[in-house]
Amino acid sequence: MSLLPVAEAQARLLALGPRLPAEELPVSACAGRWLARNILSLRDQPWADLSAMDGYAIRAAEWPGPWRVTAESTAGGALPPSLAPGESCRIFTGAPLPPGADTILIQEDADLSNGLVHPRGPALPRGRNVRPAASDFRNNQLLLNSGAALGPAQIALAVLAGHGALPVGTRPRIALLSTGNELVPPGAPTPPGHLPCSNAPMLAAMLGALSCSILDIGIIPDDLDAMTRALEDASQADIMVSTGGASVGDHDLVRPAFAAAGGDLEFWKIRMRPGKPLMAGRLRDAIFLGLPGNPVSAFVTATLFLLPLVRHMAGAADPLPRIASATLAAPLPASGERDDYLRAFHTDDGMIAVTSQDSAATAAMAQADSLILRPAGSPPAAAGDQVTVLPLNS
Numbered sequence: 001m002s003l004l005p006v007a008e009a010q011a012r013l014l015a016l017g018p019r020l021p022a023e024e025l026p027v028s029a030c031a032g033r034w035l036a037r038n039i040l041s042l043r044d045q046p047w048a049d050l051s052a053m054d055g056y057a058i059r060a061a062e063w064p065g066p067w068r069v070t071a072e073s074t075a076g077g078a079l080p081p082s083l084a085p086g087e088s089c090r091i092f093t094g095a096p097l098p099p100g101a102d103t104i105l106i107q108e109d110a111d112l113s114n115g116l117v118h119p120r121g122p123a124l125p126r127g128r129n130v131r132p133a134a135s136d137f138r139n140n141q142l143l144l145n146s147g148a149a150l151g152p153a154q155i156a157l158a159v160l161a162g163h164g165a166l167p168v169g170t171r172p173r174i175a176l177l178s179t180g181n182e183l184v185p186p187g188a189p190t191p192p193g194h195l196p197c198s199n200a201p202m203l204a205a206m207l208g209a210l211s212c213s214i215l216d217i218g219i220i221p222d223d224l225d226a227m228t229r230a231l232e233d234a235s236q237a238d239i240m241v242s243t244g245g246a247s248v249g250d251h252d253l254v255r256p257a258f259a260a261a262g263g264d265l266e267f268w269k270i271r272m273r274p275g276k277p278l279m280a281g282r283l284r285d286a287i288f289l290g291l292p293g294n295p296v297s298a299f300v301t302a303t304l305f306l307l308p309l310v311r312h313m314a315g316a317a318d319p320l321p322r323i324a325s326a327t328l329a330a331p332l333p334a335s336g337e338r339d340d341y342l343r344a345f346h347t348d349d350g351m352i353a354v355t356s357q358d359s360a361a362t363a364a365m366a367q368a369d370s371l372i373l374r375p376a377g378s379p380p381a382a383a384g385d386q387v388t389v390l391p392l393n394s
């Protein structure tokens, strides 16, 4: 069976997963969500020509004054009257300019005596220290596109644009299943032949940074009926994820159990290392991802497939991992017939791949802050060469 290229598998997975319906949430609950519709401004910002400093509103053409102080303008106060020739208005940051004024003389550069303002320093150009009306954005202007990630800056923008609630994608519900007779729950004793189940806590931690809810179904024994029932149960979720049992051994039961539960397999086996045995499909309304059991393989496939699927279903326009470029601090060997996703970390001199690239090497994985992508068939690389990297936890 030929191995599917990563980009093609990602595209097919995202095409399989529907966007979940939108919900309207107060802006205070929107952080980490994705917009379900374009957002237009409901107002001009600033609403008028506003002072950017504390000082005196003047006409620049009347420089060097002096000007009589005849009014005051404060943010939230009454609108100031128009300036007559030779007049100025005491003004504070964020306050509207009186009609006729066009420039702000800051108070540090002004002397006030007998009700007259005298400037110090060189002449000010017209418009200095003024924020013109609608210079940030205009009423009805398109500010944020559907699918945009909502972080602090986008929320501030939406609120200033007049919105108190926003339409966002619903959070996907994710069911996690761990498979293997050898697994025990975290912290439980590990008699010979057993090991702690680390994949579910790892995936929950990876998903914890995203907008989703998690149901951990627990450890399923290597038994076809038990696995089939567990998959049927898990299909209540929007996304069901198993780890382990994805390969070709006699006890690798995930694929047969998925078929027995009535699932449609979309693909199996990807041209990547680690992570080759990854599979994906649909069972009823749930999208299924079968990740390999090796912890590093599960970590890398979750980074490249599970997290993008969650972002996509939650409404992200740009769900794939961020890609950057970095300089190598140490050489790399040629890659093989699969795309390598090497665990690596930054140093002041550049990127270094961790010593063990084994897909069960968790101590080495825990040192990594990035994956270096080395496409299949890449020649050896030297220190100083540029490589493609996927920053982790970003």
Ligand SMILES: Nc1nc2c(c(=O)[nH]1)N[C@H]1C(S)=C(S)[C@@H](COP(=O)(O)OP(=O)(O)OC[C@H]3O[C@@H](n4cnc5c(N)ncnc54)[C@H](O)[C@@H]3O)O[C@H]1N2
Pocket (backbone or CB within 6 Å): 178, 179, 180, 182, 183, 195, 196, 197, 198, 199, 200, 243, 244, 245, 246, 247, 248, 249, 252, 274, 275, 276, 277, 291, 292, 293, 294, 295, 297, 359
């Ligand atoms: N003959 C072949 N053998 C294997 C192939 C192959 O193509 N032909 N592929 C290899 C590759 S690549 C991978 S990756 C592994 C993945 O296999 P499975 O998904 O079937 O995983 P398991 O066999 O169930 O487990 C592998 C390894 O990981 C440990 N494990 C499993 N689940 C957990 C968990 N929740 N927490 C911690 N550790 C876990 C498990 O004990 C095994 O040691 O297959 C190769 N074999």
Ligand code: MOO
Pocket (backbone or CB within 6 Å): 272, 273, 274, 275, 276, 277, 292, 294, 297, 359
């Ligand atoms: O492809 Mo497997 O995930 O190397 O160990």
